[in-house]
Amino acid sequence: MSVGDNQSLTLHELDSLVYLDCVINETLRFYPVVQGIFRTLTVDDRLPENNVQLYKGDTVVIPFNTLAHDPRYWSIDPERFAPERFLDEDKNHHPCVFMPFGGGHRQCIGQGLARFELKVIIARMLQQVTFGDGGPKVNSGGFVTGLTITPKNVGVTIEFP
Numbered sequence: 001m002s003v004g005d006n007q008s009l010t011l012h013e014l015d016s017l018v019y020l021d022c023v024i025n026e027t028l029r030f031y032p033v034v035q036g037i038f039r040t041l042t043v044d045d046r047l048p049e050n051n052v053q054l055y056k057g058d059t060v061v062i063p064f065n066t067l068a069h070d071p072r073y074w075s076i077d078p079e080r081f082a083p084e085r086f087l088d089e090d091k092n093h094h095p096c097v098f099m100p101f102g103g104g105h106r107q108c109i110g111q112g113l114a115r116f117e118l119k120v121i122i123a124r125m126l127q128q129v130t131f132g133d134g135g136p137k138v139n140s141g142g143f144v145t146g147l148t149i150t151p152k153n154v155g156v157t158i159e160f161p
């Protein structure tokens, strides 16, 4: 990636980094920071697809991670890390299968800031250094799950000019 004079980054330049948006989206899809959320019903309801009856006070889980990896909803294999899916085949994915910041009235109030910060920080780092694959041993995968998902074995090399 080559942007500007490597000392500055304008908003216009930042906007032009469309593939970086895809990488951020794919990272948030592949390992959503928050695994899922809970909602408590305020009225009785029934699920339209399978007629399951729900009652006021019931708690339901919306499993972001499971939905983001459900092959029924993705054209490109969801187990593949493929940022370009957001440009092409999976551009028009179902809105409820990719919700890293939640949804509805209580969705994350900081999502715009979070996305902006992520993009600026990554772009500025890429202007200064070159990242490389840390190798199969370091990047042997796995993750630790709690309320959040954290990668277990992940590492990169950083090359300074």
Ligand code: HEM
Residues within 6 Å of the ligand: 033, 034, 037, 100, 101, 102, 103, 104, 105, 106, 107, 108, 109, 110, 111, 113, 114
């Ligand atoms: C990658 C970064 C972030 C992720 C993945 C994330 C994710 C989430 C999720 C999943 C929720 C629950 C949404 C729901 O219930 O539908 C949430 C809520 C919230 N987030 Fe974030 N968030 C991030 C960054 C931030 C930042 C930077 C701020 C503040 C500057 C923030 C402030 C909040 C607040 C205040 C709520 C509660 C909203 C409410 O209940 O009305 N988040 N976030």
